[in-house]
Amino acid sequence: MPEPVLTARGISKHFGGLTAVDDVDFEVSAGEVVALLGDNGAGKSTLIKCISGVYRPETGEVSFKGADITGHAPADIRQRGIETIYQDLALAENLDVGANVFLGKELTRRLLGLLSVTDDQRMRNEAAGALDQLDIHIPSLKQKLVNLSGGQRQAVAIARALYWQAQLMIMDEPTAALAVPEQRKVLALIRSLRESGIPVILISHTLHDVMAVADRLVIMRRGQVVANIPRAEASEELVVRHIVGAA
Ligand SMILES: Nc1ncnc2c1ncn2[C@@H]1O[C@H](COP(=O)(O)OP(=O)(O)O)[C@@H](O)[C@H]1O
Ligand SMILES: [Mg+2]
Structure with missing residues (x-):
């Protein structure tokens, strides 16, 4: 396993009384496409916003290429090469x-x-x-x-x-608003990013897309990471069971 490019350790984020992200560890290595999966409200978007600087996590640290970027401003994090495509487009x-x-x-x-x-x-x-x-x-x-x-x-x-x-591309539901031919282009782009050694974090509800491009699947449920599985060991059925909490 190569050295991780991005490491997040013990990340938590609350909204009032609600724990959106609960003590999450998450890593990405060079050239790796990591799918972040989970039901609506599982905490995926909040976790990536803790990485991209939109939110400052209440606990935990984020480091990118060896530098601590926890709580840095979004502009600084972008400057360091983390580009994020948000679900709610910015x-x-x-x-x-x-x-x-x-x-x-x-x-x-x-x-x-x-x-x-x-x-x-x-x-x-x-x-x-x-x-x-x-x-x-x-x-x-x-x-x-x-x-x-x-x-x-x-x-x-x-x-x-x-x-x-980008040195790390984060895509939150990048194909959700796209027609099928455009979706294919995005998947092809993800593959070409990986070939150039640029890691990708992909959030998608389209399990078929995820299985086609991901190297590793990280599944969140109720703010926690419940599974972290290499693509080769994952079946759609297993993934769905983890997503719904029946694994
Ligand atoms: N800005 C916010 N204010 C209050 N609650 C939020 C906010 N953003 C997300 N949440 C809540 O945090 C939880 C996780 O949301 P989110 O990270 O968007 O999940 P996902 O992207 O996996 O669907 C949900 O219960 C959601 O309602
Ligand atoms: Mg989301």
Whole structure:
């Protein structure tokens, strides 16, 4: 087993009286696709938000490439190469596609050699390149996000992670809003990330997708990790039993 790239130890997070994540240990190694599974409300999204900096865990530590990142700001964690595609998409609805790929890292140019302004054309061109790599077509990159389909928005979020060369990609239900051909592209992308040594945490309800791409399955139930199984040892039936608590 290679050294883990990401290690989370003893992570807990409450919402009022509710324990959303309860003393969870979780690791990801280089080039590994780890599926995070569990019923609605099991704590999957909350756990990844404790990793990506959206929440500060109340107990436990998160380290990435040997550095302690527990409770760091989301922008710092992104800067270190952890790109997260959230279930509740964190894109700017009123900006165009290019601007969304560069959100928080805008490209600028000098106007009259003086004034620094955002270089919208260059951002759209670069965004177009990233979308091309994904083989995803959006008719006009000048369109505001609010006018795109769920699938197209998801593609923009993935293009953004790809463009910035994520060191760890976290995808929370990336295919939920997508049509079948687009879902296939996302699965192909996950495989190509793994081939380039970039680990992926994949949250998905589509067990078929998960079984097709994951190297390891981590199953959560009521805030706790109840199973951690290599793909080779997992059957769909076993996974379902763990998810519903009948294993
Ligand atoms: N912002 C929040 N405020 C209050 N409760 C929340 C919040 N986010 C999640 N929860 C609760 O925490 C539990 C875990 O939720 P979540 O992590 O979204 O689960 P999953 O992603 O596995 O469906 C659920 O009971 C959910 O209702
Ligand atoms: Mg969720």
